[in-house]
Structure formats: C-alpha cells, structure tokens
Amino acid sequence: MNQALSPQLVVSDRVREALAVTLRGVEELLPQDEWVKKLAKSEATGKPLRIKLGLDPTAPDIHIGHTVVLNKMRQLQDLGHTVIFLIGDFTSMIGDPSGRNSTRPPLTAEQIKLNAETYRAQADKILDPAKTELRYNSEWSDPLGARGMIQLASRYTVARMMERNDFHDRFKAGTPIAVHEFLYPLMQGYDSVALQSDLELGGTDQKFNLLMGRTLQAEYGQEPQCILTMPLLEGLDGVEKMSKSKNNYIGVTEEPNTMFAKVLSISDVLMWKWYTLLSFKPEAEIAALKAEVDGGRNPKDAKVALAKEITARFHSAAAADAAEQDFINRSKGGIPDQIDEITLPLGEGGAAVGIAALLKSANLAASSGEGNRLIDGGGVRIDSNVVSDKGLKLGAGTYVLQVGKRKFARVTLS
Template structure:
C-alpha cells in the first residue's frame, strides 16, 4: 500500500470517528467507510440527504442537532441535499404518533415551505446545499407509478413498524395513506441517489425503507445516521411543531430566551448536552457548581444566552437577558408587548384569557387564577367573576405570557 493510500485510509478513519460523535446509531459503518474511501480516491463527493416536511412555518432548535451533522459533512467536502417534503406533507408522517396526523392544504404547505430555505441557511452553508422538493418526481410519477412503487413493499413489513403495531393492538385507526408514507418517503432516496441519509431516531424505519427501495431499483443502498431527539419544553414529548412545545430558530430573542428559562432544571442539562457549544468538561464543571450551591437559574441563563447568540447575535442576546431580568427581577414590563383586540366590552376575565390565547381553555384560565398566576395591570387577581370594560389592559399569565388586551 502506497503512503498516499495509507494516508487516505487514516484520514477517513479519523473522519468516521468525528461523524459518529453525538449520533445515536450508524448503519452500516463498514459500508460508509468504503463510500468515504471511494469518494477520496475518485474526488467525487458523497450525496448526503435530509428531508423535512413543512408542517409548520418553523424549523425548531431540535432540528439543529441534525443540521449540525450536515454542516460537519459539508466541511468534509460532501454535497448536502435539503429535501423539502411538499408532497409527503399532504400525506402526513405517522412516525411516533398514536393518531392520524391532520392533512394540510397545498396552500398551507407552500406557505410553510417558503420559509424553510431561509431558516436552513442559518444552519448549513447555502452555497454547498442543494434544495429539492419531492413534488418534482411525484407529480410525474402518477397513479400507475405509485401503484408500481407500493408493489415493492409488503404490508407485513410496514406493520413491523412499532407505532403501527401499537395502534393496531390498541384498535386505534390506521389510514391507508399512512401505510404508504414510508414507501413514498423512501422513494425520495431513490430519486436523489442518496449515499447517506440523516434523521432523528423516530425516522429509522422510514430511512431503512429508503435503503431497501434503492436495492430494488438497482442502486447502492444508502447508509443511515440517526440523531437523538430533543425533548420539547414540556420535558415529556419530543420537540415538535405539531405538539406546540418547540422553540423556532426564527423566534424573537425575548421569546427564545424566555422559553429556555421556562424549562425544568433536569431538562436544562439535556439541552446543554445536545445544543451547547461548550465542552462536556465545562458542562460537568457547571453541574458541580450547581450541586455546590450555585442557583440553577444562573446556569439556565448561560444556556439561554448562548442559544439566542447562536440564532441572533450577542447584542440581541444581551438585550434579551436584560429584558428578562427587568421583567422578572424588577417587575418592569417590556416595551414590545403584543396587542390584541378581544371584542366588545364588558367581558368576563375567563373569556378574555381564552379569546386572547393567554390560556388554551376556560379550564386552564380558571386554574391559573386559582393558583395566583394571573395579573391585570400588575395586580394579582383571585376573583374569576371579574368583568372588564372598554379600555386597554396589560394581562399576564405566569411568568412568560403577557399581552395588551384592547376591549372596544
């Protein structure tokens, strides 16, 4: 073996170690090593794929775990394909769900998709990124093509999927369009001739279907990297746009900062591990400081400041910290409170809280008042029968939700 060949193999071995870091599962490492070596020898970059369905206008910070891996592969010289699933969004990914996902209209999908490229450009190098939409090939495939495609996979294989199995056993409905979703998504890898696909751990089944379909179409099967899922703000479910427990990467600095400050102390450390740029040694040092008396809030402020810096700037992160401290430490309200016209006065406070979106239901409104979590113009209230008349009111629920309510 020549010295040059030996160096290439050594470089690839080092790159593979770096690529594996932070991932949950790497399938199949030996195959990907061969792809990397061949890429080095031929000087042809690999095709790295990530697909997202635009089910809302926001890319959230949970996605950044995957995007950071894409950026790492871009830095190694490989081509990244960011696939926007404008066709698959109309079906709805059943991954990790115990009920059928609501369908979106074409107009909703187009509106959401329009924001994705701009947001993704904050996370990966747009000059080294190929943006594709899977409607490109599905609009030409037609009904006969889709029937032929579904003939390449069996119902038995589809029902091996864990979330389908659970729903079937619990006699929960599974729609036919959900059953074909993994096949439709898998065909994207065929259309794009993907060498490697990256996704969250909940996407493993779909990614494996892509690998199987590539074999059916005579292609070299893609390798797969699954990345761990970030828990949402509730600390229970994965961060998800559909569950509304997420932080969008384009959210205003104050909102982003406040949401990070709202997470539990236990969840904070998971966010440090998965989102922070500081080393594991520094995180361990910070944990020890908390164990020895440092207020966990101080550590959370450090995390919130870092995340706002990452998606905005240090100046805006400093301002968000100042606004946070003014609001919660000194009782000073921010200048940019959103306004909402609720309707004609007089109106009961319970109805106002629900109509303004400060609470999701009348029940939640009642509970917040009972627990002392509602303020009107800075004054805590306990009477659920309060009626407000024509005018403007600053109403606050908990520490983060605050709006100027206008009654006509």
C-alpha cells in the first residue's frame, strides 16, 4: 500500500529509493512516515536498522509462498540493514492461533529442533547467510519464568486481546479459547522488545501480533517498531492461498524439473503477481517485459523466464537450463533424460502383469482403479504410445510408462 509522504518530511534520494524497495509488493507499511524517519536516521548515523522476521518451525519444510517475506528481507538486507531470522522454538510450544477457529496442538521440542534445522537451510537459499543474524526466542523467553510471564501479561488487557478477529469470532460462536493462546501474541510481541527491532515483517494474517510488538516496545520504553505485511501468495490454482493441504504449492526442496513445470502451469494473470512477490528482477525490467507481452509477445516467454529464475534460486542455473530442456522434451512427447528406474516381478509363474496394476506398483497411480480411470482419460502412454485397452498385459521386458505430462518411470519386468 503506497502512501504519500507527509509534506513535512524532507528526505534524500537514497531514502526515497529505500522506501520504494520497501514498498514493492507490500500489503501495508505502518506507520510509513515513521519508517521513513528510521531510514533517514540510519543514513545519517550509518547504523543499520534491525529487521525481524519470526517463523515457527511447524513443519519440516517450506513452500515458495513462505518465501514472499524472505524475499522482502533479502531486499532490505541488500540495502545494508541487519536481518534477524528468528526461529520461534519457544512460541512453537504454545501454538499460534492466528486465523484458526480451534486450538492448535503445540509441537514437541524434538519436532521443533528438527524443523528449525531445515528452515534455516532453506532460508539460506534466499538470505545472505553471512549477513543474517539467527536467533531463537527461547534465549529470552525461557529465563522469563512464571514471575516474568505474569508481569508481561499485566501490560495488555483482555479487552484488547478480544479485538483480535479469531478470538472475537470464536468467543461469539462459543468455541473454546484456551488461556495459553493469549500468551502467543504476547510472546511474539516480547520478541521485538528483546531484539529491539525497528521493523517486523509478516503475512497479513499476522497483523495483530505485529502490532503487539509496537505496543510492548512502548511499554518497555523503546522506540516502537514499524510493521510490514506482505500479501498471501495464491497457489497454482490462482484462487486459494498456497498450501500443502490444498496441493497447490511448490516446495522449495522439490526437484528442479517439477519446480519448473509447476511455475509454467500458473495462469498468465497470476504470473505478474508472482513476478512482483517472488522475482528479484527490478520493477522497471518487469514492467518492460509486461509491456512486451501486452504488445503481442508470447506470455510463455515471460513465464519461462520466471520459472528459470525461481528454479535457479533453489537449485542452480544449470539445473534450471536442464529443467527447461526437460519440459521441452515432454511437451514434444519425448522422454526426459532422467526418470525413475524400477524393476518389478512378473506374475506367478512368469505371468504378464495388467497395466492398471503395473501403474500402481510403479507409483504412477494410487490404485488400480485410478490407473483404469487414467487410461479411460487417455492419460497413459507406454513407450510414447497412448494406452486405450484397460485389459492390456505386459510380459518380460523394459517399458517407459508415462502418466500425464510429468510422471515417468522406466519399468523392467522380469
């Protein structure tokens, strides 16, 4: 949300450029004038601003929807500011109620430790590890103890806590709210006090918690942080928020070929939002590319460029080039250079194996029934030839099985 600067603010070109970088693709920057003053102060003193992002390691890996805020962190890091990647190992054991209509079970310490290790490795693909301050909020949360927790809780009212949408809605609906859920936003806000952050980033669903940090910093006599919220990224379907549960995601650890192909599957309209939120290309370059597409250039060219950029970021430029060639081969009905090699036994007494059962055994279909449905839809090929006979049986030999455009396996029956 780009707001006009107050006329009283006189800032340098460098600060204006930093503000433009900050505002790229954001949902809200609050309060914008305070952030401009912080940028100006940093320029005058040479002291970097402290920019915080907290993530609870609730799953062992992340998808590119999670990287929207990480990309923004990298942009601000490149401006010379201090980036703090905060692992919420303490808050994970409470459970974040944001956007939920029921309590979320807390994680075990072992789960948190394992997930945190993979989070950091994945974040390092975007942030500059040498310039990233890695912290765990158990550093200051554990020493608080019961006395400190009660004192912290005294700095915020129940009435203010109930202004939060999910709490308000659950209370109105008679859905239980556990007392420990009130502690989560308090502890996230206290993280900002402990880190003396100047700016905290988060998704739009985290706005209440981010504002809590401002409130508590003022309570503890600190200059309140500004908050920056990023929009939630729509997934491959272009409708729902990217989510593993909705199967519309791209995991940052997915194979290059799969990652590349998934990016190419998004709509031409959604592509430009992804460019804004996921690409590191300058906005002027993106605008020029969009103008070319609007002028008649094939939008697939722009989508390929985006797919290669994203694939190269999480793998390598060579992997992105190979993924592009793999996609071209598949589009032409060709066979990828690298596919799974599987050896399976023939039936009893060396009997031939039915195609539907073979698809299931090769992990190309969840069941024989699904295999039959795929055949009915014309989505199954053997050695590039479409299979139309559900009663087909294969004897000893090696076959390249294909389901749809992306699933391949070289199966040897013996």
